[in-house]
Amino acid sequence: MGVVPVTEALRRLSEDPGFWALLRAETGAAEDPEPAELRVSLPVTGGYGLVLDLDLVTGEQTLGLREPATSEPVQLGWAAPGRPWPAALRWHELELCARVIALEDPTLPHPGLVVALLGPFAPVTAEDDGTTVAAVREAAYRSLRRDVPPPAPTGPEQTPLPLFADADWWPRPPAPSPQVLDEAAIAAYTLPAPAHLQVRGGARFPHEGLSELVRRAAGRLSRLPEEQWYAGVRPLARNMADTGDLRPVGTLLGKLTEAGCDHPTVLDALSEPLVPLEACWMVETLAGVAPGTLVRHHV
Template sequence: MVVVPVSEALRRLSEDPRFWSFLFVNDGAHPDPDPAEVRVSLPVTGGYGLVLDLDLVTGEQTLGLREPASSEPVQLGWTGPGRPYPAALRWHELELCARVIALEDPTLPHPGLVVALLSPFAPLTPDDDVDAVAAVREAAYRSLRREVPPVAAAGPEQAPLPLFTAEAWWPRPPALSPQVIDEAAVAAYTVPAPVQLEVRGGSRFPREGLTELVRQAAQRLSRLPEEQLYAEVRPLARHIADTGDLRPVNDLLGVLTEAGCDHPTVLDALSEPLVPIEACWMVETLAGAVPGSLLRRHL
């Protein structure tokens, strides 16, 4: 599979809190619409992929399905200012695709940018685990980081008079947080949508194509533990998945490293500092366990 790098425009936008407010508040144009339009192409597997088109001037967002040998994506759902997000995807479909994308493209770890961008198109249904979905979404939003310059030293250029030596006279400028979305926004963006627009029953909805994408993505994920390199660690991964105890994850990482594993997505998910949600989905995958089964033990 050919990895399609995330565009510099999207990288820049994703590090701007105003961009995420534009997506989720969805009340008009982005305050700095440059470029005016952004296409986010997310290849999944077998020539299938998801495509998100963003119009930063009109506020319109279109999610599409790319199929093999097709020049343009088929629309899954559309939204605009003041309109609810369409329920174009089910949560398990989105997370499955996000896991496969992370395996194919280490620059898009899971949970991360894929879930952050597309989760509004996969609202909760009665079949979903509310706490598990919220935990993955929160982790995705918190994973968005940016480089921040060091805070300039505060203080006078020359020694001040004794009366003015206290730090109160020389306050430090506020430091930017490397976390793009603050905790208040994380909480707000994770609240389930009050209104859902069901589109999957429409005559033009590409059911067969989406079903095939999900089928192939599930196959891709299930093949990983069967590969020779990972087959050796499957018993240990299965033990972790069965017991719910993440303490042996470091042992799992050691066995993988000794076996010659150099897959960045696999190693990063199991490395310190350990992020339980990342470790859980990777252990589930290596164990061939049901997605989400280990995560639910840690909520």
């Protein structure tokens, strides 16, 4: 399954705070949305992927599993305003898929759009580190960005008298923020849902297909440290993961570059301006350690 870039419709919607308010709303839906329906296809690996169908009129969301040689996804969970979210995914399954998606598609870095969209389908359980999960979810919402125009020039139309030439007389308007969601929205969306609907016990739930997706995704990540450019940096990455120290990330990036690494996802995750949780998962992957080994030091 090849790289499928973020569609123009999804890009435009993801830059609209109202879109996220609709997806997380308890009641109601948008009036005359454009488009009225949207399918988000997220290829993972080996012909397997996740599919999110959004009805922007009713607010309904359907998460599905795409398997090889199938025309339509098999439903994992269905959500609607005012109803409990279906616990369709385990948190580790979602994050594993999000990491592989980021490796295959540089336009979908992690934590980012994938976790922001699918996070409500993967509730925190007693087996999860709630603090780490909340930090990853927060980072995903915080990563949502939009292009903003430069502020309009300010100042007098003509040269002012010396007494009024000081910049204090001509204050610049505040620059618009490129961050899509404000702090209040990020905090609200990061909170765990009060209740979830258990759907994995149903006879129609695709246990075998989902297990195969998870197995293949884990295999994809585990093979990365053994590939051409990465074997030489594994000891450094392992030391960073064991100590929790991200300071050598510049050295790690330099070694990868010298080795000829040109993978945009790998290089972007380790480049300035550094996003700590993005760098953490990449170091964990290069080190071949369990997800969360380094992340928990930075939340």
